[in-house]
Amino acid sequence: MGLPVLVVDDSTLARRLLINALPEAWDVEISQAANGTDAVTAYREGRASVMFLDLTMPGMTGFDVLETVRSEGLDSFIIVVSADIQPEAKARVKALGAVAFIDKPISSAKLLPVLKEYGLYE
Secondary structure, three states, X not given: OOEEEEEEOOOHHHHHHXXXXXXXXXXXXXXXXXXXXXXXXXXXXXXXXXXXXXXXXOOOOHHHHHHHHHHOOOOOEEEEEEOOOOHHHHHHHHHOOOOEEEEOOOOHHHHHHHHHHOOOOO
């Protein structure tokens, strides 16, 4: 069984683009969530050793997900993938425990160095 990876975005297209940007040889088991509530559920079920998280979603935002995961122990590598590139947003996600912030649109060129930096992919 591969590494549990969760892709969280309210946009089906954005989730598909992110999944397509993942390295083909990476041994992962991918789950998807279209909102923050489903993301937290998947996290609690152990399906998010690595989580790619959008910030702007209706209902429970990415910030809310980060706060919840942090309050429950934060044992997931959370990489925020968002179009919200304001310095305040980047600082806030780091303070809440995200390991990295990748600007949308996602690409393999942006994603691979982050995965390598954290030892998630060689």
